[in-house]
Amino acid sequence: MGFNYQREPGKEKQDRGLNKKEKPLVSIITAYYNAEKYFEQTYNCVLNQTFPWFEWIIVNDGSTDKIDRLEEFVKTDPRIILYHKENGGPASARNYGINRAKSEVIIPLDSDDLIEPVFLEKLYFGLYFNKECSWSYTDSVGFGTQQYLWKRTFSSEQMKNINLLVNAGAIRKHDFEEIGYYEENGKYYHEDWGAWLKLLSKGKKPVHIEGYDFWYRRSEEGAMTLTEGDKKNRKRSQEIIEKIAKDIKQEIKAIEFPVMEETNCFAVPQKIEWSFPVYEKKDKTRILMLLPWLEMGGSDLFNLEVVKKSNKEKYEYSIITTLPSENTWKDRFQDYVPEIFELPQFLEMKNYAAFISYFIQSREVDVLFLSNSYYGYYLIPWLRKEFPELAIIDYVHMEEWYWRNGGFARVSGVMGEVLERTYVCNGRTQQILEEHFGREKGSVKTLYIGVDKEKFQREKVGQEEIEELKEKFQLGERKVVLFPCRIHPQKRPFLLLEIAKEVKEAVFLVVGNGPQLEEMQQKVQDSGLGERIKFAGRAKDMRSYYALSNITLICSLKEGLALTAYESLAMGVPVVSSDVGGQKELITEEVGKIIALGQEEEKDLDNREFSKEEIREYTEAIKSLLTEAEEDGAKRRLACRKRIEEGFSTDNMIVNLERELEEGQTKERKRERKEKSEELRKYSKLAEDYLSLYVEYEALGASFKNNHSPNMKNELIRIANSKWGRRLISLAFKLRVNKIFK
Missing domain, CATH: 3.40.50.2000 (Glycogen Phosphorylase B;)
Structure with missing residues (x-):
């Protein structure tokens, strides 16, 4: 599933009635210079934060454009503080703001960048629980003139040559003070990169938090373009970075999330005593x-x-x-x-x-x-x-x-x-x-x-959608049995193959993916059933598939009460299901068929030996529904819909x-x-x-999985295939070491 670049944070300002009165725990520092074009979205992002205990210091760095709109934004929230100074560049403006910050955590944020609502809270607690770390940061999204996802494993050695980090993070103020904040070496150079390198040179280490929570705007007039696009600026910036990088004398390891859980820890759970409410009033x-x-x-x-x-x-x-x-x-x-x-x-x-x-x-x-x-x-x-x-x-x-x-x-x-x-x-x-x-x-x-009875209605699917599916899967006018599920042993996908062999008058349409999909596809091909079993993969919207189908088949070893059964009936499609979970509480004779389970749940997960009796019962049930007279079929479709309307809608569930x-x-x-x-x-x-x-049990389990992961196996194979690996294996056989393990 691809990343949704359209879901930019801050498109709208949310009014959730958050508490704005407490002492700030973090200080956001923004250098502002002629930034009105994109600033409102950044403003929305900051005010939409789930962590309301911040001050936002904005430093107007000698803007030549009018700042009326900026001043209007400042008046809307007491946590926003505006300062004015002569133009000196981003580093100078940020340092001006940091010197006036009241909190112990500094978060630089450019005036055109965006942050997800949980950004501050994750950064704050990244530091809270890792006292030995000096700053925390997240992965980032590049957007604007370029679109990309930026996620790199931290390496202090690589940092000397490439900036692996985003330009926003949460930095402990006392550690920032130790390096003298940002170096003021002119207006345009990689001041963020320089600051990270200076922290590393002092032996400070970061927390790398997972998640694309920071959005870095790429534009023709952005600081990156002004630094990299100008030869003189680029050369000067490179010289500054190289000089700072020389001071890093040791490798610094970051804490990388998600972490490999520590074993043999037996940590006692701690309660954080917290007296600041997020909301101004308790009204929900x-x-x-x-x-x-x-x-x-x-x-x-x-x-x-x-x-x-x-x-x-x-x-x-x-x-x-x-x-x-x-x-x-x-x-x-x-x-x-x-x-x-x-x-x-x-x-x-x-x-x-x-x-x-x-x-x-x-x-x-x-x-x-x-x-x-x-x-x-x-x-x-x-x-x-x-x-x-x-x-x-x-x-x-x-x-x-x-x-x-x-x-x-x-x-x-x-x-x-x-x-x-x-x-x-x-x-x-x-x-x-x-x-x-x-x-x-x-x-x-x-x-x-x-089920959402308003969404799942046959009338909401156009005939053209159905015809498109018919053409896509070359169905013609054949009857269709729908098999919508995750292709997993619990759903018994290989029982479907046995049923399909007997029901030759229908096409079985498999919608979904899962761990057994590829194996199932191969079995279909090997069995010569490719014309009667089709695969659609995962579908974002199932309604057109239900509208296309004559029957929905659920032959699972285990269900609670399958949502596909609810959806199918809402769309007027009868269901043939195994007698598991609560299926027969929903599926009556008027709306489908219930088939006795021919296997035992405790011992037959992924057992592909199915009884002839169970296959026969499914076959007869499907054939009887497929061959119903048109009038009887129409009555059954109406009964399916009525069954949902009588009391099986999500509206009823919410009321209850x-x-x-x-x-x-x-x-x-x-x-x-x-x-x-x-x-x-x-x-x-x-x-x-x-x-x-x-927690100890889970940590041990994760440790075992990690040590026996496919990545480890691949690494062992790589080593075995290397020159030295082949020599060691050859030597082991010569010394008959392999005999020891027989």
Whole structure:
């Protein structure tokens, strides 16, 4: 998935009612010279920051243009301070501002560059948790006349010849003072690069935070162009850099995120005591969603619907993710959530609890909404102990017997005495939580996810879209069976091949990708099924595929209640599904067929031996639906749509969820929370060590994976194929060393 350069931060100023009165913890320094053209977007970026405890010192460096507009911006916010001086160049203006800064952290920002809303907060905590480091910085986006992503592993040796860093970072003021701030060697030279080199020459090291949070504007009139585009400036700048670089006598290692977690640490979770609220007033219920990632899938589609359709007048959601990930759906969530923090980008896992404790206090969070984050489950006993008024709820999509003896359902069962409520997507999972995992009745409720019934309507797909797909996949007038899913053992894609061999009157259209896609494609080719099984890859919008299809097939080994089933029925397409999870709670005889599962979940993951009986049942069900009379088929399509409208829409889900959230704020529920918190405080050390052990477990797992990663294998192969590698192997065989390991 490509980077979206159109999503520039600061296109609009957000008014979130943030607190502007506290003492600044960081000082943003901006040199301003005839910068009106782009300044408003930079202004919006700064005022949209999630971290409101800043002062913004703007130094007008002798602008020759009018500055009326700048002065108007300054008047809008008490945190903005404007100074005027004679023109001396960017370094001179920045130094002027730094000398007047009240905080201990300096953040230079050019008047035309952009920053993501979480930029200040990530930089600040990058330094907060790494006391030995002098500055923190992020990766960057080049935009404007050039577009590129800039992400380089830090190297003090390479820094002597190429500037690997962006020109904005958070620098400890006392370290900056030690190098005399920026060198004032004329107006145009690489003053940022020079400052980084001077810090390195003093043995100072940086924190490299992951994430494209800084946007560097490329323009014909920019400082980079004025420095590099002029021969004299370029030569002088090079001489200055070379001179400073000679003072770097030792290699400096940066802390690079995401980090390899330290093992044998057993760090005790720490609570940050924080008394500054982010918001001026408490006028909404604030909900923190603790999730593993933001990726394509049913669970994140549910999360997206929650934040999308929530009552924005009453509720505000924030998101924290706990696992390293590309987070390819982050853009979608950003449309509805003002702040998203991806913890692996700037924190070690041992510091997650501290940051989350700060976040809960600074945002005055009312509800922790946990879903699919294993770290989150092991955190909540400690959170319950530390935050007696915080409501803690979770959502479980399914039990998974083949993974950790029940998956998230198991650990939700374990945490039943700490969790206030658990919501599940189907009645079967509720029953398992109560009867198998011992959850108290009434503490688990079924909250059907549903589907956006307004979005998923057959009438919203034009016939031309359907014809395009027919032509693309050479379908002609053949019937279509849709197979929309991640190509993963859980979905049993190789069962589809066996079914397709028997259903010769239809084309099976596979939409999705996953770890078994290439193998499945090869099997189709080897079996001569290429004309009857087509692959569409991942689709951004599934509606035209449903509109094209006669049946949706779900033959999974495990589901909670598949969102593809909801979507298909909303589009008027019947579903043939395995009897797993809550599928039969949605799919009745009027809208499809339920097929008995012919394998056992615990032991048959990726078992490709399918019973003839199961294949026959799928075949008969599909054929019976494909050969229905036109009138019966039309009635069934109407029944599919009606089934969703009766009570399986996301609108219903939101109404039910928000009713639950309101009930969670009653006096009785608050009293219950405080009682549980008081009980856990009696075992405070146990709750702390419980989390410490989990963090240690994850660190050991990550260490093992890293040491056995494909990269390591590739490196070993490279060494083995080298001249010295071949000699060592030859010598080992001559000495019969290989016999030792037989």
